[in-house]
Amino acid sequence: MTLTAMSQVSLRSLSFGTRPLRRGGWILAAVLMFGTSADTAWANPMMDLQLELTELVEQDDEASVQALRNRVDEGLPPAALSAMLDACREHPRDDLAPLLQDLAMHRTSAIRARALLAWAGLGPGASVAAIRAAADDRDSGVRRLAVVLGRLHPSDRGDAIVRELLAHDAELAEEIAAQELEAPEGEEAGS
Amino acid sequence: MTRALLLSLGLSLGLSAGCAGRKLAVHGEPGGNLLALSAKQGARADKQHKDAPLVVMVEEGGVRAIDPITATDRWTSSLRAQGHPAANSTAVFVPLSGHRLAALDRVSGMVLWKIELPGEALSGLDANDSTVVVTVVDHRKGRSRAVGYSALDGQLRWMRRTEGRLGAPAVVGSVALVPVGNQVVALGTRAGWERARLDLAGSAPGGDDIVPAVERVSRRGEALYAGTARQWVDLQTATSGKLDALAEVQGYGEVFEANEGLDAGHADAERLRLWVDLSPTTAGHRDAVFLCRRAVVAMRIDDRGMPRAAQWTYLSDGPEFVGFDVREDRVVLVREDGLLVQVSREDGAELDRIAGAGPTRGALMVDLPDHLSKARRSKPDRELRLAMMRDLILDDDPRLLPAQQLAVEILWRDDDADVRHAVERIALGEVRDEASAASAQLRAHAAERLAEPWGAADADQIAALRRELEARPSYLSDVRPPAAVLARKAVAAGDQSMVADLVALLNHPSTEAGDLDPLVRALGDLGTPDALDGVLGFLRRYHADDGVLYESAALTSAVDILAASADHVGFLKEVVEDPFTAPALRDYIAARVPAEGPPTTPDVREQAPEIASLSTPGL
Numbered sequence: 001m002t003l004t005a006m007s008q009v010s011l012r013s014l015s016f017g018t019r020p021l022r023r024g025g026w027i028l029a030a031v032l033m034f035g036t037s038a039d040t041a042w043a044n045p046m047m048d049l050q051l052e053l054t055e056l057v058e059q060d061d062e063a064s065v066q067a068l069r070n071r072v073d074e075g076l077p078p079a080a081l082s083a084m085l086d087a088c089r090e091h092p093r094d095d096l097a098p099l100l101q102d103l104a105m106h107r108t109s110a111i112r113a114r115a116l117l118a119w120a121g122l123g124p125g126a127s128v129a130a131i132r133a134a135a136d137d138r139d140s141g142v143r144r145l146a147v148v149l150g151r152l153h154p155s156d157r158g159d160a161i162v163r164e165l166l167a168h169d170a171e172l173a174e175e176i177a178a179q180e181l182e183a184p185e186g187e188e189a190g191s
Numbered sequence: 192m193t194r195a196l197l198l199s200l201g202l203s204l205g206l207s208a209g210c211a212g213r214k215l216a217v218h219g220e221p222g223g224n225l226l227a228l229s230a231k232q233g234a235r236a237d238k239q240h241k242d243a244p245l246v247v248m249v250e251e252g253g254v255r256a257i258d259p260i261t262a263t264d265r266w267t268s269s270l271r272a273q274g275h276p277a278a279n280s281t282a283v284f285v286p287l288s289g290h291r292l293a294a295l296d297r298v299s300g301m302v303l304w305k306i307e308l309p310g311e312a313l314s315g316l317d318a319n320d321s322t323v324v325v326t327v328v329d330h331r332k333g334r335s336r337a338v339g340y341s342a343l344d345g346q347l348r349w350m351r352r353t354e355g356r357l358g359a360p361a362v363v364g365s366v367a368l369v370p371v372g373n374q375v376v377a378l379g380t381r382a383g384w385e386r387a388r389l390d391l392a393g394s395a396p397g398g399d400d401i402v403p404a405v406e407r408v409s410r411r412g413e414a415l416y417a418g419t420a421r422q423w424v425d426l427q428t429a430t431s432g433k434l435d436a437l438a439e440v441q442g443y444g445e446v447f448e449a450n451e452g453l454d455a456g457h458a459d460a461e462r463l464r465l466w467v468d469l470s471p472t473t474a475g476h477r478d479a480v481f482l483c484r485r486a487v488v489a490m491r492i493d494d495r496g497m498p499r500a501a502q503w504t505y506l507s508d509g510p511e512f513v514g515f516d517v518r519e520d521r522v523v524l525v526r527e528d529g530l531l532v533q534v535s536r537e538d539g540a541e542l543d544r545i546a547g548a549g550p551t552r553g554a555l556m557v558d559l560p561d562h563l564s565k566a567r568r569s570k571p572d573r574e575l576r577l578a579m580m581r582d583l584i585l586d587d588d589p590r591l592l593p594a595q596q597l598a599v600e601i602l603w604r605d606d607d608a609d610v611r612h613a614v615e616r617i618a619l620g621e622v623r624d625e626a627s628a629a630s631a632q633l634r635a636h637a638a639e640r641l642a643e644p645w646g647a648a649d650a651d652q653i654a655a656l657r658r659e660l661e662a663r664p665s666y667l668s669d670v671r672p673p674a675a676v677l678a679r680k681a682v683a684a685g686d687q688s689m690v691a692d693l694v695a696l697l698n699h700p701s702t703e704a705g706d707l708d709p710l711v712r713a714l715g716d717l718g719t720p721d722a723l724d725g726v727l728g729f730l731r732r733y734h735a736d737d738g739v740l741y742e743s744a745a746l747t748s749a750v751d752i753l754a755a756s757a758d759h760v761g762f763l764k765e766v767v768e769d770p771f772t773a774p775a776l777r778d779y780i781a782a783r784v785p786a787e788g789p790p791t792t793p794d795v796r797e798q799a800p801e802i803a804s805l806s807t808p809g810l
Contacts, residue, residue, distance in 0.1 A: 045770055077735040077771045105700050106732075107739050112700055136667045138701035143666065168667055 049076070050083035057087040057096070065095050072099060078108050085114035092121045104130070109139040116142070120149045127153030128161070135165040143169055147176070215337065215353040215385070217372040223387025225368070225377045226415055226426060232364020233410050245297065246523075246531060247276055247283055247555040248514075248548075249457055254285060255548060256300060259523070259531060259559065262545045266300025274454040278557045279318040279342055286313050286454070292325065294345060297557075304345035309336055313454045315359020315407065317367065318342055322380040324367040326357040328453065337369050339383050349383030359407040359454065368408040368415075375408055375417055375426065389426060391417065409469065416469050425469075457513060457553025463593060466517045467492070478502070478536075480522055483594035484511040486583060487522060489539060490601060495649060501601045503539030503571055504579040504594075506586070514554030519561040525554040537568040539579070577610065585622065589629035596636045603640040606682070608718025614640050646685025653686050660692035664701035672696065674706035678713035687719050694725030697745075698732075707745035715752035726752050727762060735771040747779050754783045 053071065056064045068084070076084075085103065088096055100122070103115035113134075120130035127149060134146035143165060150162040166173040245265065248255040249272045256265040270293055274286030282294045282303055290310065294303040310327025314335065317324055323340045335357040339348040358370030366377045366386060377387040406419045408426075415426040455461070468478040476499060481488045485507035491500045507526060514525025521533045521542055529547020531554075534540060542563055571579070580598045583591065603614045616622055618637035623630045644653060660681065662672045674696045681689040696702050697710040711729065714722040730749040733739040740746050753759035763784045767777050 049771070073731070075731045075734050075736075075769075078738065080771070105698065107700050107742075108736060109700075136665050136701075138664060138666055164667060168669075 046077065046079055049080045053080055053084035054087040057084060057093070058091055060091070060093060062095070065093075065099070068096070069099060072103065078111055081106070081111050082114055085111065085118050089114070089118040089121055092118070094122055097122055097126060101129075104133050109137075109142050112137065112139070113142050113145050116145060116149065120153050124153070124155055128155060128157045131158045131161050135161050140169070140172065143172060147172070213351065215351040215357075215371065215376065215378075217354050218374060219376075219385070219388050221374070221388045221390045223377065225375060225387035225389040228366060228377055228387050229363045229368060229410060229415055232366050235364045243280070243297070243557075244559045245278070245283075245557040246514075246525070246559075247278070247557065248525065248529060248551050249276070249553040249555070250529070250548070251550045251552065254283075254295070254300075256283070256297075257531070257545070259533075259543075259545065259556075264548075265298070266295075268295055268300050268302070270295070270302070272456070272553075274313045274456045275315070275553070276555045277316045277318050277323070278555065279320045279323075281320065282318075282342060283555070283557075284316060284318055284323050284342075286316065286456075290327070292316070292323070292340075292345070294323070294342070303343075306340065306345040309338060309350070314357055315454050317360050317362040319362045319365065319380055321365075322348060322362070322367075324360045324362055324369075324378075324380060326360055326369060328356055337367070337378060337383070339367075339378075339380055348381070351378065351383050356453075361408040361410065363410055370406065370408060370417060391426075414469065461553065462511050462513060464515055466515065468517075480515075480517055480536075481594060481597060482512055482515045482524075483597075484590040485509065485588070486591050486594040487512070487524065487534070487539070488583070488594050488597055489522070489536065490597070497604070498597060498601050499604055501576055501580055501598065502536075503576065504583045504598075505534050505539040506583065511590070513552055514556065516556040516559065518559055521563060523556055523559060525551060527551055533563065535568045538571045540568060584617065584633075587623070587625055587627065587630070589627060592629045592632060595633055599633065599637050599640060603637075603645045604685070605645075606716060608716060611645055611718065644684055644686035646683050648680075648684035648686070653684050656680050656684055656686075657689060657692070660689055660696070663695070663699055666701070671703075674702050675709035678706070678709045682713045682716045685717075687717060687722075690714065690717055690719055690722045690725065693717075693722070694728070697725060697729055704742040707743040708748050711745045711748045711752065715748070723753070723756065723759065727759060730766070731762075734766050734769065734776055735773060737773045737775075740773045740776050746776055750776070750780050750783060754780075760784055 053068065053076075056068050056071075072081070072084075081103065085100075088100060097119065100115050100119040104112055104119055106112050106115065116130045116134050119133075120127040131146050131149045131153070134142050134149060137143055137146075146165055147162055150158045166176065244259055246257050246259045248257065252271070253267060253269040254272060254276075255267045257263065258265055268285075270285055270287060272285045273288045276283055276285045278284065278297060280297070282297050285293045285295060286308075287293055287305070290308040290313075291305055292308055293305045295301065296303055308325060308327050310329045312328045312330070314326035314328060316326070319342070321342055323342050323345075325338045325340065326335060327338065328335050333354070335353050335355065337351045337353070337357055337360065339350070340346065341348055353371060355372065360367040360369045360378075362368075362380060365380050367380050369376050369378060373391045375389045375391065376385055377389075378384065379386050407417070409416045409418070417426055462482065462484045464482040466480040466482075476491050476493050479490050479492045479498075481490065487505040489502040489504070490498050491502065493499050505522075510526045510528045510530070512524045513527045514523075516523045517536070519536075521536055524532050524534065526532065526547065527550060529549050529551045531543075531545040531547070532541060533543040535542055580602060583598050584595050586595075599614055599617060602610055605611055614637045618634055618641055620634055623633055648656065656677070659672065660677055662670050664671055677696075678693060681693055693710055693714055697707065697714070702710070711726055714726050726749045730746055730753065733746060750763065753763055763780050766772050767780050767784070772780075
């Protein structure tokens, strides 16, 4: 599933507190804020690197995990990390969870967001941990992602974290409330 | 009329006998205002002070008085002193063997009188112009006496007996301040009446052989201190229950011999002495001067008695120092060959030197001027101070071991990791590797320092700081650790166990950009291998990230720190060669680490050549 396709996911079936959640334009903005890996691919060496990392992700063996670990430890440019994390999201692998957790602590918020998206796709336990990490982030864009992840990977614990986040982040809560008001009546009725 | 005469005679007898029949309580009811009394009497005495400087040399065969200003002999005497002399404005009082005391005219040296003392051992003596106050111990009867004699003719004026022992008296104006048990008693010098009594902190002593908690009392301006050769207590704070207001120089207490309050005369142990500036201070640190046989180390100590920085060192070329006094602008030293030398308190440079006349065991310095009329001097710069410490440490004279241990302590508390590294070299035996017991002790002392925090914080402060450092930024918990402040505190504490938390904060994504550079610098200052690994890890992770490069100076600071270490130059070259390294960072590194040859950044040896040379055996 691509990032753009993900933004088109129907969220009608997701519960959010006592009211149904609605899809809003801010979700798309939150996801697009981080751009795509292709946006930052600017030169052949970079493309080669991105291709190498992507292939390692797709190889699905122990050697590839170690190779990825080594490359990340050596320090990679954000564009290469983005490509690798996009690949991780499209090819979920449990054995990459430690690497994704590590990159969820990267200083660059775009990398953190991608790592959280990929990590959350590894199962219910991982999704809750990723929502918790996103909700606790100092960057408001990453915190918005917590709400997105809560809708993509619904669970009671995830919902509780998002409620806690909205209790703390008044700006985000107002934003959501405003979007709910702007949402077409039919969408809510159809839920 | 007859009754009046009898009454008059009775009063007269009572006064002349002083309080001879009254025992001095070991632990009496505190009363009067001893601090105010001593301040008032001290001010009066200061007004009467006469400026007639004299140095009384206690020589092997007698006593010699010299004028330290004109460098002339005033007089000599064949009397052989057994304890520390004292003086007033007209006489010098010399304890002699056989429990005797002699008074010599201060101008001519003529013997004015000699008397027998009523005790086996002397605790100490002091005098004003009318009375000599002596404290003596009678071991057989397990008690002490404080005795007042006329300074003019040696006639007994009063005597006070007590159980246990008395400390050395300090005469301030017309009162004698005498330590007894855990109290200080003010006795009037005229008749020995108790005029005030002050409780020190702690419980009342008991038993038959009570040793005073303090050995002597000293007045500095309006402040009053009680203490021993190595530890002083501000009596003002002692009354408020803070007895440990000024501790000994920590870790060095064992070098000072305890004498249980008895005057041992000019004995061998006296060549290890500590002078602490007891003037009231608000800065939290004090000047101190440590005399160690043939070395003098001037330093700063903090409010807990920890040596923080060396000011200068002065080494004799062979003979030891036996006399020692510190004035406002200089340290006055008497050497065992009789040499009198005065060195500046600013930089340790010799200001004056008067040749000696013969073997000398000690000296009494009386009414020395606070200042010599010499040009103002400036403190030595850091490099010179470190060079002095190097010379002290590299001297293989075993007599200097206590001073060398002190120097190691000071090096270990230096903010510069390269300077602290010298302690590691000493511990590993890269220098001072000779097979002597003193060298082995110095190495062991250095190894002990390596195992402890090098900073100024005490155990409670370090524990509190560790708790603060364990917190991580959290939006949901509203936790935002002041990482830059904590980093600076960690460096000041010098506790290497904090490195892991500092690295964790550096790598935490929610750490503010403005805190990154202080964190990197703190790790560089801590300078341990794991701290440098943390810096290296941060640079490795983000060397290709323009965003991190431009959000703070942390990455360039990391380069500076690693470029100063030869072990990490290879890594920096790898970063330069990485095609994905942020271009600005690559240029920054390339300017500091050329493709071939040594780094162009300031090298350890350039930063502290005098300490770096410690690694060169034979220096």
